[in-house]
Amino acid sequence: MTFSIVAWDEQAREWGVAVASKFLAVGSVVPWARAGTGALATQAQANLTYGPGGLELLDRHSAEEVVSLLTGPDNDRQHRQLAIVDRHGESAAFTGGECFPWAGAVSGPGFSCQGNILAGPGVLDAMVSSFQDEEGGLAARLLAALHSGERAGGDKRGRQSASVLVVREQGGYLGGSDVAVDLRVDDHPEPVEELSRLYSIHRLLFPDPSNRRFEPIDDDLAVELADALADLGYASGAVTYDDELQRALSDWMGVENLEMRWADGPRIDVEVLARLLPGR
Numbered sequence: 001m002t003f004s005i006v007a008w009d010e011q012a013r014e015w016g017v018a019v020a021s022k023f024l025a026v027g028s029v030v031p032w033a034r035a036g037t038g039a040l041a042t043q044a045q046a047n048l049t050y051g052p053g054g055l056e057l058l059d060r061h062s063a064e065e066v067v068s069l070l071t072g073p074d075n076d077r078q079h080r081q082l083a084i085v086d087r088h089g090e091s092a093a094f095t096g097g098e099c100f101p102w103a104g105a106v107s108g109p110g111f112s113c114q115g116n117i118l119a120g121p122g123v124l125d126a127m128v129s130s131f132q133d134e135e136g137g138l139a140a141r142l143l144a145a146l147h148s149g150e151r152a153g154g155d156k157r158g159r160q161s162a163s164v165l166v167v168r169e170q171g172g173y174l175g176g177s178d179v180a181v182d183l184r185v186d187d188h189p190e191p192v193e194e195l196s197r198l199y200s201i202h203r204l205l206f207p208d209p210s211n212r213r214f215e216p217i218d219d220d221l222a223v224e225l226a227d228a229l230a231d232l233g234y235a236s237g238a239v240t241y242d243d244e245l246q247r248a249l250s251d252w253m254g255v256e257n258l259e260m261r262w263a264d265g266p267r268i269d270v271e272v273l274a275r276l277l278p279g280r
Contacts, residue, residue, distance in 0.1 A: 002043040003115030003123055003154055004030055005131060005145045006085045009138040010110065014180065015039040015085060016166035018142035020192050022117075022155045027163025027184035035167040035178035038063065038086040044099045044116045045079040054084065063092040071096075081105070083112040102156075113145065119153025126152035137208065139166045139181045143199060146192050162191035164199065173206065204271055205257050214267040217241045225249060225268070228276050241266045252276070 004019035017031035017039050032051035033039035038058040042050040050070050057066045063086040071077040071094050078096035083105060085091045091112040093105035103116035106124045113127040130148035134141040142164055150159070163184045171180030183198045185191040217225070219240055226238040229248045238245035253259055253272065261269040273280065 002026060002030060002041075002081075003113070003118055003127070003146075003149045004041040004043060004083065005111060005113045005127055005142055005149075006039045006041050006083045006091070007111040007131065007138060007142060008039065008085050008089045009141075010089055012138060012168060014138045014166055014168040014171070016138050016142050016164065016181070017041050018139075018146050018162075018164040019043070020146050020150060020154060020159070020162040020195075022157040022160045024161060025184065025186040026161040027165070027186070031163055031165040033165050033167045034058070035169045035171065036087060038084060039165075039167070040066075040082065040084040041112075041114065042080070042082055043114070044081040044096065044103070045076065047074060047076070047080055047082075050080075050082055054082075058084070058086050062086050062088070063090045067092045067094050081114055081116055083107070083114045085110060085112060113149070115149070115155070117155055117157060119156045123149045123152045123154060139164055139199060142166070143192075143196055147196070150192050159189065159191055161186050161188070162195040164195060204275075205260065207261055207269075207271070212261070213270045214263055215270055215273055217266045217268055221268075224277060224280070 002021040006017050008015045015033045019026050019030045029046050030041050030043050034055045040054045054066050063084040066084055078098040080096045083093040089110040091107040093107045093112045093114050095103050095105055099116040102118045102120050105114035106128050113124045126148040127145040131141050131145040134144035166181040167178045168180050169178055185194045188194045222241045226236050226245055234248040234252045236244045236248040261272050263269050
């Protein structure tokens with residue numbers, strides 16, 4: 001009852017899953033991933049033991065081997081779908097012969113797209129093309145694949161929920177976990193669109209350090225910042241980027257959960273600047 005993509009980014013050492021379905025809270029069922037190990041999607045009449053069991057097996061086996069090890073002893077495997085990308089980026093997928101049509105998978109180096117109860121095979125073809133052509137990080141490419149799959153017909157029963165999960169070592173908040181992105185839309189008339197909206201907020205609040213850009217704070221910009229912060233109740237009266245203005249800016253950024261975009265020295269993150277001075 002789902003279409004999904006599992007994939008990795010070799011350069012960033014990220015593994016991830018994105019999924020959409022006419023099913024409540026699909027993100028609580030389908031996606032599983034572990035940094036340095038791999039990612040998998042278990043769907044159709046999903047066997048939830050495939051998730052934790054598959055990740056344990058991926059520490060020692062390839063994607064293809066894990067698919068066989070999980071589905072082989074499962075008496076209901078003909079009702080299952082499973083797709084895996086392993087720690088080396090190799091992919092494998094299984095679609096049981098009794099999954100509701102249309103059902104199938106398209107796998108390639110570093111990815112696998114799969115689904116059941118789909119409008120047709122064009123859904124997966126669109127997902128593959130979009131994932132391969134999209135630029136940016138893994139999460140953005142996974143979401144692009146979901147959008148393309150939905151535009152091609154997606155789950156032919158309709159829409160309800162969507163999810164994206166991406167892991168990398170110390171990729172979580174302040175490096176405290178390996179979960180870089182974990183966003184879910186459990187019940188929504190346009191779940192993929194809503195998931196993308198949530199991801200845009202995530203990118204603002206939890207930036208990739210390698211992609212941040214800054215603008216120097218000269219005296220003219222300092223006055224603009226001070227005026228804007230004063231309008232928001234963070235008065236400083238500054239005409240240069242002094243300690244008082246830094247405190248006002250820091251206080252506002254903390255309230256807005258933008259502290260991960262703080263910049264030392266007389267400069268400001270361009271995304272923070274755009275939010276504080278949207279007409280500039």
